[in-house]
Amino acid sequence: MAEFDYGEVVSALRGAGCVFAEEEAEILIESASSPAELTPLLERRIAGEPLEYIVGWVLFCGRRVTVEPGVFVPRRRTEFLVECAAALRPSVLLDLCCGSGAVGLSVGGVTELHAADIDDASVDCARRNLDAMGATVHRGDLFDALPPELHGRFDAVVVNAPYVPTSDIELMPREARDYEPHTALDGGADGAGIHRRVAAGAGQWLHSGGHLLIETSAALSDSTLDAVLEAGFTGQVRESEMFDAVVVIGSTGGS
Template structure:
């Protein structure tokens, strides 16, 4: 493409409200094999299709994660979940990781990649068949396995009481706020990956309720939440028999509720 073309593409993207128009123009130009394909990609982006769906990948914690139409795009703020899991891994051996509501599988993939030689067994689950297919392709690189089903229904029973890290990026947007989400999310990502019920914690509540029976002694559940949900999330973790704490990264706009299964004397 010519320099003039890139300038014009940037102008159109900026007019459509794309904050990083110059970067997006470069990425779309690099992704297109022809002028005709570039025109199609540009038209879809201006219409609101997420850039990641057009490119076929999203950058997450330094890794390119494959995504596709209809799959939740991993958010930069979710890196806090991986960071917290790595801190836990430094003090508690991690043999088994489960990624519930895995979407593209980005969290499990990033965690096992970061663990490196300490890599654990990874199992991921999602209720959406498109997400399951996408996640299988992504986590194959770290030997992960993906199952389709509703939360713990999809987790192999052999993992009961053995999970050291339970990542649960459950949807946490209250139902009546879905309409206020950016069109990229509202119109192009699966509603089940966004809608958390009346208070945004429906799936988090169900996950916490079942977590103690699946976690290994000393194992932890990590759930992404909104900052206004801290009191309710803390209460539901404690009510599920877990030791609760809250991790925050204001620079990412991220909040994670962490619940650890206590280690009983008989477990030592």
């Protein structure tokens, strides 16, 4: 078996400013079959590339989800969106702005899953993650991606759309700013531009008694809630200290 110098890998990562150097060293070593194979992986990480792109997966809701360069890396906070959706027990679910498809993949008990994204790399990656569960991944701008026969069919629509105000993108950590596509981050001038479009369009895709769940931030939650209320939903804001996350839930009338 090849001999890896764990201590050397940890100090190289620590020297490059990696906060979780020990965990990252274990993951990188596990991904390489020899020290020679490890060297270029380590060099990419030291140069600042996100670990998830280098190894090709991220741990999300307890399972390894495939991610590829150019595709948004699912964040731990988004596990709260999954938790909120799972509590509503949807059978027919739409994961809108799906990226890798991690959210739809993780809501259990779904019998019919659709996912959609505007970005080609994300659609391809979501198909890799979701094909095995028989999901359909659509490509296009928000609800324009969907065929009309899906009108009124969804129990829930889950959305982690871009919600960083344009001027705040430059304040994000370098890994996000430099490596993730800005179409995955940029929520427009105030951050809630896509939330307004999603809320305005969601009603006709949900059946009576259905729910729209949008991940947002503490700073933006009032704007996201307003968008949901203006679109005719009843709305509530759910917050999780543990996940440092906020989700706005809009509900249609009926049961």
